Amino acid sequence: MILITEFMDEAWVDWLRARAEVVYEPDLPDRPDDLARLADGVQGLIVRNRTQVRGALLDAGFACVGRLGVGLDNIDLDGCAAKGIAVFPATGANTLSVAEYVVTTAAILLRGAYMMRPAMEAGDWPRGVAGQGREIAGKVLGLVGYGEIARKTGALGRALGMEVVAADPYATDFEGAREASVAEVLAVADVVSLHVPLTDETRDMVNADALAAMKPGAVLVNAARGGIVDEAAVCDALRSGHLAGAALDTFAAEPLDAAHSFAEVPNLILTPHIGGVTAEANTRVSEMTARAVADHLGLG
Template sequence: MILITEFMDEAWVEWLRGRAEVVYEPDLPDRPDDLSRLAAGARALIVRNRTQVRGPLLETGFSCVGRLGVGLDNIDMDGCASRGIEVFPAVGANTLSVAEYVVTTAAVLRRGAYLMRGAMEAGGWPRGLAGQGREMAGAVLGLIGYGGIAREAARLARAWGMEVVAADPYARDFEGAREATAAEVLAQADVVSLHVPLTDETRHLIDADALAAMKPGAVLVNAARGGVVDEAAVCAALRSGQLGGAALDTFETEPLGPDHPFAGVSNLILTPHIGGVTQEANARVSEMTARRVAEHLGL
């Protein structure tokens, strides 16, 4: 049996059903007892980012995990390796979706006018304020991390006439961007976008000190991992005006819950971890994952 614990393109769920028994219950992360019970009969798991593949779940006997996406911080990779459990992330399948999210949300924040609806509906006509928006052409996009998604974001940004700088101690090259240190990226960029995994090294990489080092009025985009950003520090920087805007797609706690720090903060776009999820990307991610799991199981 293949257990699918989060949403997947229906066509590829059906493709798998034509080859094996499939249990598809996309709300299982909210039902941990049912998740453990169903996993006990599974040959393979297919998950997104909310299913925690660790602890006792690893002892239930499945032989592989298909990851509908690329981040692996919800999967105990060492635990899987020690048990011979293969993990298949959908590398590259949602690259364009995330890259488009980066540049489009940055453009919305820099232009500013798209966030004026409330004032207009209240009877205002904030044309003077809206007219203070900034163009993307000639601005500097700073990328912290320079893997596949960052490179695609750089390509899109260059098409808009932006200059691109990037920092990544592990990058094989910096084609399409000017190499810089992380400190130089923060100091020079009009838009800072994060493209790093969540590790001990990167947790709260963007804290109060990093935000203070950014250009006044710069924009921050995080479609990587929530723990990379100190969320309270971002809110404080937005309130003070040091940060001109922010778009956050990932969070330390997902869903947010009642204790989040974002209420009443302006110039802030919040989206529910969907940077890599469009209809097209979901189909690509689902196809790649379904085929790799089926191949592993000999289906």
């Protein structure tokens, strides 16, 4: 049996159903008791980012985990390795989706005019303010992390006339970007985009000090992982005007709870962890994951 705990392209759920018994309940992260019960004895587990594959769940007996995406911070990789559980991320399948999200959102934040609807509907005509937006061409795109998604983001930025600088102590080459330190990226970039996993090293790396070190008037995009940025500090930097705009697609706690700090913060775009999720990307991610799990289980 294969257990799918979060949303997946229906065509590829059906493809798996033609080969094995499948339980597909995409709200299981909100029902941990049911998740534990249904996982007991399954052969394969397919998850996105909300299902925590760790602790007692690793004793359920599954042989593999298919990850509908690339981030693995919700999966205990050491624990899986110790139990011989194979882990299959959908590497590359949503690269273009995330890269497009970063560049298009950065362009919206730089231009600024897209936030004018409430004033216009109230009878104002803020053409003077709206006309002070900036073009993306000629701006510096700073990438913190330079893996596959960051490289595609850089390529799209260059196609729009941006200069690309990148910082990554683990990168083996910087083709398409000028290598820089994180401090230099923050200091020179008009757009800072984060492309690092959530680890002890990267947690809260974009804190109040890092934001203060950013170029005045820059914009920040986080479509990587929640917990990398200090969300309250981002809100403070937006309120003060030091940051011209920010887009957050991932959060320290998902979904947001009533205690969030984002109410009435200016020039802030919030999206519900969908940077890597489009109709096309979901199909690619689902196909890659379904085939990897089926192959591992000998289902063909």
